[in-house]
Amino acid sequence: PTASSPAWRRRSRNGWSGPGWRYGRRRRWRPARRWSGRWRPAPRWCRSTPRSANASLSTSSATARRPRCWPPRASSCPAAWPRCRGWMSTSPYVPTGCRPSRTRRRRRSSSTPPAPPVRPRGVVLPRRAIASNLDSLSAAWEWTAADVVTHALPIFHVHGLVVGVLGPLRRGGSSHHMGKFSAAAAGAKLAGPATMMFGVPTMYSRLAADVEADPGLAKQISQARLLVSGSAPLPASLHERISQATGQRIVERYGMTETLMNCSVRAWGERRPGTVGLPVDRVEVRLVDDAGSVIEVSDDATIGEIEVRGPNLFLEYLNRPEATAEAMHDGWFRTGDMATRAADGYIRIVGRRATDIIKSGGFKIGAGEIENALLEHPGVAEVAVAGRPDDDLGERIVAWVVPAASAPDAQELIDHVARLLTPHKRPRAVNFVDSLPRNELGKVTKRALP
Known part of the structure; x- marks a missing residue:
């Protein structure tokens, strides 16, 4: 009418x-x-x-x-x-003449420290960022209208809302939300209509334990076309456990609220544990040192901060012009994430500059590398590593460990890291805890560690 x-x-x-x-x-x-x-x-x-x-x-x-x-x-x-700005480009009804730079969504950055007196940063995302980024992901994952996505991610975050809901809509497919995550629900979806599942490491940790104990569930999970993990680094040990039980190799991707998805392992590419693959189409990624100089070497050892440029970038921090100016320079966005680059271009995230880079004894050490080493010990279920002030070393490495069963000896864990990595990367102290503080997405909030 x-x-x-x-x-x-x-x-x-x-x-x-x-x-x-x-x-x-x-x-x-x-x-x-x-x-x-x-x-x-x-x-x-x-x-x-x-x-x-x-x-x-x-x-x-x-x-x-x-x-x-x-x-x-x-x-x-x-x-x-x-x-x-409030209309959805994937909705059948959209205003004509709307410029792509018009605001689409305002999200709160999950990297924003929630503790006072820091104010949360509202991220203003334009429509062109969401549209172009979802198209880039469809190419990286061979995502089509025939795919059915299932997930249990919160839809107040870009992982659940943009990738998990708007992504299937843009492709012309469908999305099934599980509500609360459970391995049984995931298995039932993947054995039925679902072809792809999106999750975070906490979900895959529970999934790994369940598929190892239930061969029937492992067979259901094995029918997935793609298992995708994001929002936090997936430990290499989880990669191997799920692969051995189901034959599935998990695809990791790297993104932020301000940039949406920057890198991803391709659907046809090598699914290498601990890496997030190559930059997606139309997104430029580079590494810079502390002085802001571009790092040209690709040796998978030199650590630099990730900077991103492309149509996927946000417009501004809402009502925070000073924060926007601090994060942007010459069209590049400073992510605050530290990484290395391999010879084939694969990016390996080391951690956040503020919480995951430990400067100890003149060395710049990534907390994620130590966490992965500790997770290879059979007595460790969960772990978080951070730096604490030290008069001699500048910062000392401290580990918080959730034991798998009975707590292993602290010195045994210290020696385990020194053997797998190098002695200067070993923890100087190990604290055993019942659980680690996490946010809504399952990320460990290291600022809340005792």
């Missing part, structure tokens, strides 16, 4: 209404839902539509309805329309 048709002339108590859309006194369009034979407004949580009525709507589907705004007029989205 058009805006001038009888369907749009039905008068409601709050204004004009029609089959699928409703325009009220507050000058806001909102989708309507069918209920008991009548069209009623959608619940408040989905009313993210513009306040202005001066716009026309179009649809990417040839068969979808094309409602127009009231009064009936054809115009494109004006530059002064501040609310067009």
